[in-house]
Structure formats: C-alpha cells, structure tokens
Amino acid sequence: MTRALADLPTPLDIDAITRAATTAVDEAEQIRRDAERESPPDSGSGDAGGGPGICAAGTEGFGAVATGTATAGERLRCMFGVDTVYGVAGRANASDHPKGKALDFMADRATGEKLAEYARQNMDELGISYVIYRQRIDTGSGWEMQEDRGGVTANHMDHVHISFD
Template sequence: MPEGAVRGASRHRSPARSAMRHGAVAAGLTGSALALVGPAVIALPDQDPQDAATTLELSAQGASLADTASASSSSVGSAVTPVSEPSGGAASADLIKAAERDRAADAATARRAEADAAAQRQTQQAAAEEERTASVTGCGASGSYGGVADSVQEVGNAMECVFPGHDVLGVGSRGGQSDHPDGYALDFMTTSGDAIADCVIENKGDLGVEYVIWDQRINTGSGWESMEDRGGATANHEDHVHISFERGGSPDVSALRSCG
C-alpha cells in the first residue's frame, strides 16, 4: 500500500483505538468504584444496562444504610449504661436487722412489764402482810400478865387479838417445877382450847415456845403425849392451855395471822 494510504488508514483507525482506550479507562474506573462500594450486583448478559445500573445504585445505598444503622446501634449501646438493681443481700440484711431490733424491743417491753407486775405483787403482799400483822397486834391488848418476860408478853398480847375473850394468867407461884414463877409461861383459861393449842404448836418456832400442855396431854413438837392423872381439872390442864416459852426468845407474832 502506498505510504500515503498507510498514513491515511492509520489516521482513519485512530478514533476507534481512542474509543477503546476510553472504554478501558471507563472499565477501570467502574471496577475501582465497585471495589470501593463493596458487594456489587453484576448485570447478567441479558439484563438491560440501565437496569443493572439502577440495581447497582440501590445495592450501594442499602450497604450505606446498613453501615449507618450498625454504627447507630453501636453508639446507642455504648451510650446507655445498664441500671443495676439494689443488692438482694443488702436488703435482706436490713430486714433481718429490723426484725432483730423489733424482737429486742418486744423483749425489753416484756421484761419491764414483768418487773412492774412483780413490784406491784410485792407491794400488795407487803400491804396484806401489814394488815394481817396489825390484826394480831392492833387489838389493844397490853396486859403484862403479872410481869412476864417481854417476849412472853408480846406473844400473849397477840394471842388475845386472835383468840379474844379469855382470861390469861402469867406469873404466879406453883407447887412443883414450873415456868410461871420466872415469867416464862402463860395459861389461857378455856375448856375449848383445841384451836389455841394447835395454833401455838403449828407456830412453835416463830413464837419461841418450848412446849404446850392441854387436856392432860403434852406436846414438845413431836406430837401429843398423854400425861398421868393429877386428880383435878386444873391439875390435868382441862380448863386451860398451858404454854411454856424458851428463855431469851425473839418471837415473830405475825405467824399468828394464820390462826383464829
């Protein structure tokens, strides 16, 4: 081919080669764009290029939205701090302490009530004791019974309060051995002396009594024992209760409140 024809042909093919170069460049740019966007939808051979472009655009937008949602979720999750609930162990401990305080308060209240009740009972018992003691000492009896010992007089006066209406003899001469001359004996004149004799024996220790003779019997604290017949009602102690006392006694006449 002539040189001029060759140059002409070369000039004639330049536009085609230029178009191919432009296509390659465009194809390279498109590949780079697809690589940047991420997963892309490739148009099938029978798919319209315009549809493929639209699909590609929607896929890119979806990927962008998914990334945005993931970032938002991560941001919200990191911003929200879980609220911890109160510790169950601490609450239980507080309840147990409150219950223990209530029990301690109830126990203290019960102890105070019991102490108050005991004090009230003691006061009532003391008042009753004084009243009963007054009943055996406050009747006004004050006889000295001929000058007996003070302890014997105290018992004689108290017994007159419990067993009123009897003549009481004390110091006097007696034939034979007797506690009357020394002022340590009393005679309650009566023919119904069972109650008097029993009362004195029951409280023998408190009254400082040594023995009792009544109705021809003697009792030193070990029971009644019969005595010999002395020939008369007075000698046989059938008309009076004889009471002999210990020397130096300190009687508690309040014991007589159980008698009468």
C-alpha cells in the first residue's frame, strides 16, 4: 500500500512558529512600554511604578547639577522613560545649563509632549522656572512662541528643556 503525497501530513515549520512567537512577545513588550509611557504614575510618592528609587538610568548625563535639579530630573526621566538627559554644559547664549539648573530631555514627539505638559502642570511642585519645547516657552503663563534659532536642536524640537529655580 502506497500513499499519495497529497495524503501525507504537512511537516511543521518550526522556524515559522518560532518567528511568530518571537514577534508576538516583541509586540507585547512594545505595547507594555507604550502603555507605561502614556500613563505616567501618580507623582505622590516619588517612587511608585517607576520613580527615582527604581530608575535604572539615574542621573547619568546630568553632570554636577543642583540637588533639586537632580531630584526633579531623575523623577521626570523615570516617569517618562527618557534614556538621554543632558545637564551641565557650556552654551554660547544665556542658559541655566552652566549653573546646573537646567536639563535637556531628549525625547520623541509623543513623549516630549507628555513630559512638557506634565512639567508645565507641576512647575511649583517640581521647582521649575520655565519649560521650552518645540520652539515654545512657558514661564508659568502658558506657551509663547520663540524666534527661530536655526535648527532642530536649537529650536528644541528634539528635546524638552526644563530650567529649575
């Protein structure tokens, strides 16, 4: 008795199954990361759900900033999952960076919008004097447009600048 090839079961494609499983895990991880960024934890305790106590990045890149700047900056970095933050640095124009009272949070647009809005809503609590993002500045009275400084970074399109008291 010989069986026709059409009657034989189709062999399993283990590579295809593995790729599908890996893709599903990657997608689930991305959804989890996106959900954490979209819903920053309540800031009441400072370490609940991603506050400074469990932030892997800590104050890396901040330099010798003021204590209040470091504390608020670490909290914001952790809440919004920002990997790259720059602190103390020389600038050609007037800036709070050399004084250790400013941080630049390098972020994609969605994260930057949420971070800037949170910072604006919590200026007093976080000791923020002003926020600059996407060529706008808020000193506590709402967004005001700034002059064109000639580039993406100079116009704060790729990062949120926060200056502290």
